[in-house]
Amino acid sequence: MKFAFQKxxxxxxxLFIISIVTFFAFQVIPGDSATAxxxxxxxxxxxxxxxxQYGLNKSLLERYGEWAVNALRGDFGTSFSYRVPVRTLIxxxxxxxxxxxxxxxxxxxxxxxxxxxLAARWDGxxxxxxxxxxNQIGMAIPSFFLGMIIxxxxxxxxxxxxxxxxxxxxxxxxxFFRYLIFPAAAIAIPKTAMLVxxxxxxxxxxxxxxxxxxxxxxxxxxxxxxxxxxFQNALLPVITFLAIIIMEVLANSIIIEQVFSVPxxxxxxxxxxxxxxxxxxxxIVLYIAIVVILLNGLVDLLYHYIDPRVKTL
Amino acid sequence: MQEAEKTLLKVEHLQIGFxxxxxxxxxxxxxxxSVKEGEILGIVGESGSGKSMTALSILGLLSKEAKLxxxxxxxxxxxxxxxxxxxxxxxxxxxxSMIFQEPMTSLNxxxxxxxxxEEMLLLHSSINETERKQKVLDILEEAGLQNSELLIxxxxxxxxxxxxxxxxxxxxxxxxxxxxxADEPTxxxxxxxxxxxxxxxxxxxxxxxxxxxxxxxxxxxIKNLCHxxxxxxxxxxxEEGSIQKIFENPESEYxxxxxxxxxxxxxxxxxxxxxxxxQAASITEQKQALEVKQLNGFYLEQKNLFGQNAKKKILDNxxxxxAQGEIVGIVGESGCGKSTLAKxxxxxxxxxxxxxxxxxxxxxxxxxxxxxxxxxTKKIKWLMEEPLKLKGGFSKQQRQQKIMExxxxxxxxxxxxxxxxxxxxxxxxxxxxxxxxxxxNSRLVVLDEPVSALDVTIQAQILKLLLKxxxxxxxxxxxxxxxxxxxxxxxxxxxxMYQGKMIEIAERQELFENPKEEYTRKLLSAIPWI
Numbered sequence: 001m002k003f004a005f006q007k008x009x010x011x012x013x014x015l016f017i018i019s020i021v022t023f024f025a026f027q028v029i030p031g032d033s034a035t036a037x038x039x040x041x042x043x044x045x046x047x048x049x050x051x052x053q054y055g056l057n058k059s060l061l062e063r064y065g066e067w068a069v070n071a072l073r074g075d076f077g078t079s080f081s082y083r084v085p086v087r088t089l090i091x092x093x094x095x096x097x098x099x100x101x102x103x104x105x106x107x108x109x110x111x112x113x114x115x116x117x118l119a120a121r122w123d124g125x126x127x128x129x130x131x132x133x134x135n136q137i138g139m140a141i142p143s144f145f146l147g148m149i150i151x152x153x154x155x156x157x158x159x160x161x162x163x164x165x166x167x168x169x170x171x172x173x174x175x176f177f178r179y180l181i182f183p184a185a186a187i188a189i190p191k192t193a194m195l196v197x198x199x200x201x202x203x204x205x206x207x208x209x210x211x212x213x214x215x216x217x218x219x220x221x222x223x224x225x226x227x228x229x230x231f232q233n234a235l236l237p238v239i240t241f242l243a244i245i246i247m248e249v250l251a252n253s254i255i256i257e258q259v260f261s262v263p264x265x266x267x268x269x270x271x272x273x274x275x276x277x278x279x280x281x282x283x284i285v286l287y288i289a290i291v292v293i294l295l296n297g298l299v300d301l302l303y304h305y306i307d308p309r310v311k312t313l
Numbered sequence: 314m315q316e317a318e319k320t321l322l323k324v325e326h327l328q329i330g331f332x333x334x335x336x337x338x339x340x341x342x343x344x345x346x347s348v349k350e351g352e353i354l355g356i357v358g359e360s361g362s363g364k365s366m367t368a369l370s371i372l373g374l375l376s377k378e379a380k381l382x383x384x385x386x387x388x389x390x391x392x393x394x395x396x397x398x399x400x401x402x403x404x405x406x407x408x409x410s411m412i413f414q415e416p417m418t419s420l421n422x423x424x425x426x427x428x429x430x431e432e433m434l435l436l437h438s439s440i441n442e443t444e445r446k447q448k449v450l451d452i453l454e455e456a457g458l459q460n461s462e463l464l465i466x467x468x469x470x471x472x473x474x475x476x477x478x479x480x481x482x483x484x485x486x487x488x489x490x491x492x493x494x495a496d497e498p499t500x501x502x503x504x505x506x507x508x509x510x511x512x513x514x515x516x517x518x519x520x521x522x523x524x525x526x527x528x529x530x531x532x533x534x535i536k537n538l539c540h541x542x543x544x545x546x547x548x549x550x551x552e553e554g555s556i557q558k559i560f561e562n563p564e565s566e567y568x569x570x571x572x573x574x575x576x577x578x579x580x581x582x583x584x585x586x587x588x589x590x591x592q593a594a595s596i597t598e599q600k601q602a603l604e605v606k607q608l609n610g611f612y613l614e615q616k617n618l619f620g621q622n623a624k625k626k627i628l629d630n631x632x633x634x635x636a637q638g639e640i641v642g643i644v645g646e647s648g649c650g651k652s653t654l655a656k657x658x659x660x661x662x663x664x665x666x667x668x669x670x671x672x673x674x675x676x677x678x679x680x681x682x683x684x685x686x687x688x689x690t691k692k693i694k695w696l697m698e699e700p701l702k703l704k705g706g707f708s709k710q711q712r713q714q715k716i717m718e719x720x721x722x723x724x725x726x727x728x729x730x731x732x733x734x735x736x737x738x739x740x741x742x743x744x745x746x747x748x749x750x751x752x753x754n755s756r757l758v759v760l761d762e763p764v765s766a767l768d769v770t771i772q773a774q775i776l777k778l779l780l781k782x783x784x785x786x787x788x789x790x791x792x793x794x795x796x797x798x799x800x801x802x803x804x805x806x807x808x809x810m811y812q813g814k815m816i817e818i819a820e821r822q823e824l825f826e827n828p829k830e831e832y833t834r835k836l837l838s839a840i841p842w843i
Binding site for chain 2: 209218228
C-alpha cells in the first residue's frame with residue numbers, strides 16, 4: 001500500500017515536470033502556429049485575429065496555467081489545424097494505436113517465450129544455432145523496411161490485404177484485425193528477435209547457477225529443472241527488458257502507421273508537428289509520458305510479485 | 314573396520330577433464346576409493362586438488378565444460394554412468410543426496426522453503442499432501458529448526474546462513490538416503506554455527522546409518538568428524554587411511570607438509586623464539602602505535618521517502634591500543650563489527666564518535682580477497698607506484714628503486730613488476746597487497762582477514778612473511794580474523810568482539826587458557842583443533 005502511494009506520488013511529480021517541459025519547449029521552437037495555419041499569404045490582420053482567438057497573445061505563465069487547469073479536466077484545447085477539440089481527435093485515434101501496439105506485444109510474447117526456451121534447451125546445438133541466425137537477421141532489419149517488405153510480399157504479391165486500404169473497426173471488425181496484423185508483425189519481428197536472444201541468455205545463465213545444481217541433485221529431470229526452477233528466475237531480468245521493448249513498440253508504431261496508412265496517434269503526431277499544432281503535440285507527448293511511467297510502475301509491481309527478495313523494501 | 318560392513322559406493326580410476334579449446338585439461342587424474350555403509354569418509358585437499366570435482370561427478374553434477382573422461386562409479390552394484398536418465402534421477406535425492414558450500418545460492422531464491430523440501434517427496438514418493446506437509450515439518454524439527462510451521466512459508470533470503478544450511482540438510486535427509494555427499498558445507502559459516510552443523514551431520518549419520526562423504530579443506534574438521542580420510546593433491550590420492558593413521562602417522566610427504574602448515578596450539582613453537590625477541594624489544598620501548606578510545610561507529614540507514622536517516626550503531630564503546638611492534642588480534646563472528654572497526658581505524662567510516670589516534674604515518678590496509686581488491690586492468694608496477702605518487706615527493710627513479718626493494722622484501726621477483734594481477738597466484742597477489750601497504754613506510758598495518766581466502770600451505774607462507782616483515786620494519790599489526798587458530802599463532806594480544814562490543818582483551822596465552830567471558834569460551838570450544 002505504501003508502495004502504491006509512493007508510486008502515485010512520483011507519477012504526479014513526473015507528469016508535472018513533463019507538462020512544464022513540453023509546454024515551454026514548444027514556445028521556444030521557431031515557427032508560428034497562426035502563420036502555419038493560414039499560409040504565408042494571410043494578411044497581418046487575419047493572423048492577429050487568429051492569435052487572439054487561440055489566446056496566443058497572453059503571457060506564457062498565464063497560458064501555461066490555463067492549459068494545465070484545462071488539461072487536468074481532460075480538455076487539451078482545440079486543434080489549430082483540424083478545428084476540433086483535441087480530445088475528440090485523440091479519442092478517435094488512440095484505440096487504433098492501442099490495438100496496433102497490443103497486437104504487436106501479443107505477437108512478441110507468443111513468439112519469444114517458446115523460441116527463447118527452445119534455444120536455451122538446445123543451447124549449442126542445431127535448433128539454437130538456427131534461432132540465433134534468425135535472430136541476427138530479425139534484429140538487423142529496421143521496422144519500416146520490414147513494413148515495406150511485408151506490404152510488397154503479402155499485399156502486392158500474395159494479395160492477403162490491400163496496402164493503404166485501412167479497414168475501420170466499426171465498419172468491419174474482422175477486416176480491421178486482418179489488416180492490423182501486418183503492421184503489428186512489422187513492429188513485432190525485430191523486437192521478438194531481441195527478446196528471444198535476451199530470454200535465451202537469461203535462461204542459460206540461470207541453468208549454470210548453484211540452485212539448479214541442487215535441483216538436479218534432488219532428482220529433477222531437465223524438463224522439471226527448466227520449468228520449475230530456472231524459468232521463474234530467468235524472467236526477472238526479462239521483465240525490465242520487456243518494459244523497454246513495449247516503449248519501443250510505441251515509438252515504432254509512429255513510423256509503421258505511416259508505412260501502412262493506419263490512422264492512429266503516430267500519424268496524428270507527425271501531422272501535428274509539421275502544422276505547428278501545439279495543443280495536439282502537447283497532449284500526445286503527455287500521453288506517451290503517462291504510458292511510460294505506468295509501464296515502469298507495472299514492472300516494479302511485477303517484481304514485487306515474482307521476486308520475494310524485493311518485498312523486504 | 315569390520316568385514317561385515319558392505320561397500321556402498323565404489324569409485325574406480327576416475328578421470329575428469331575440462332575442455333579447453335581442443336585440448337582436454339585433466340583435473341582429476343586417477344582417483345579410486347570406496348565408501349562403506351554408515352561410515353563418514355573425509356576427502357581433504359587444497360583448492361585445485363580435484364576434491365569437489367570428484368564429489369560432483371558421483372551424482373553427475375559436473376558443469377557443462379567438465380567431462381568424465383574415464384572411470385566407473387558403482388553404487389550398490391549399479392554403474393551410475395550406464396544408467397538411463399530416468400534411473401539416475403531416481404537415485405539422486407532418494408539414495409544419494411548432496412549439500413553444498415553456499416546455502417544461499419544453493420537454494421532457489423524464489424521458492425518457499427517448504428516447497429523446496431516438499432519437492433523431494435513429490436519426486437520420490439507417492440504420499441498425499443497432508444502426509445507430505447507432516448514429513449516436511451518433522452524433518453525441519455529434526456534438523457534443529459524451531460517454528461517449522463512458520464518456516465515453510467519463508468524464502469531463503471529471510472533466514473540466517475546457519476538456518477539455510479540446516480534447511481539444505483533437512484532437504485537432503487528427508488528421503489533418508491543411504492549416502493550424503495557434503496561439499497565444504499561449513500566453509501561459509503561462523504565457527505559456532507559450524508560446530509552445530511557438524512553435530513547435526515553426525516547425528517543423522519548415527520540415527521539413519523547414512524554414509525557421508527565429507528569434502529573439506531579444513532583438517533581440523535576432518536579429524537573430528539570422519540572415520541576415514543583421503544588426502545588429495547593435484548588430481549591424485551596422496552594418502553588414504555583411518556583418521557588415526559593420517560593424523561598421527563602420515564606416510565606421504567604431502568600429508569606431512571599439509572599437517573605442519575595448519576596453525577594450531579602445538580605449532581606455535583616454530584615461531585615462538587623469534588617472537589620472543591621482538592616482544593622483548595617492543596616492551597622496553599613501549600611506544601604506542603594506535604590508541605582507540607570510547608569509539609562508537611554508525612551506519613546510516615535510509616529510512617523513508619523523505620530522506621530521514623536512522624543511525625545504526627555498529628561499534629559500541631570500543632577502546633584498545635596497539636604498541637609499536639605489537640600484533641593485536643581482533644576476533645569475532647560475522648556481523649560483530651570487526652571489519653567496521655578496521656574501516657574506522659583507517660578513517661574510512663564517516664559516522665564515528667570518540668577518538669582514534671594513530672602515531673606517525675597513516676595506517677595501511679591489507680584486504681581479505683586479493684582477487685577483487687587489486688585493479689585487474691593495471692600492472693603490478695602501476696599498483697605499487699600509485700601509493701607513492703599519491704604521497705608525493707619521490708622522483709621516478711626513487712619510486713622505481715622503492716618498488717624493486719619492496720618486491721624483494723615480500724618475496725617476489727623483479728619480473729613480476731610487468732605482470733597483471735590475473736597472471737599471479739593467490740599467494741603472490743596477497744604479497745603484492747602487502748607490498749602496496751608497506752611501500753609508503755606505514756608502520757601500522759590493518760590486516761582484514763589477510764589469509765582467509767588462501768590455501769593452508771600458502772596461508773602459512775604469508776603468515777611467516779608477515780612476521781618477518783614485522784621484524785624488518787618494526788611494524789604493528791591490527792590482525793582481524795575469524796580463524797582463532799591463525800590468531801593464536803600470530804598475535805601477542807587478542808580482542809574478542811561480540812555484537813559491536815569488545816568483550817574481552819587479553820594476552821594470547823591468557824585468553825586461550827583462561828577465558829573470562831562465556832562467549833569467548835563458546836568460541837574456543839567450537840574450534841576443531843588438530
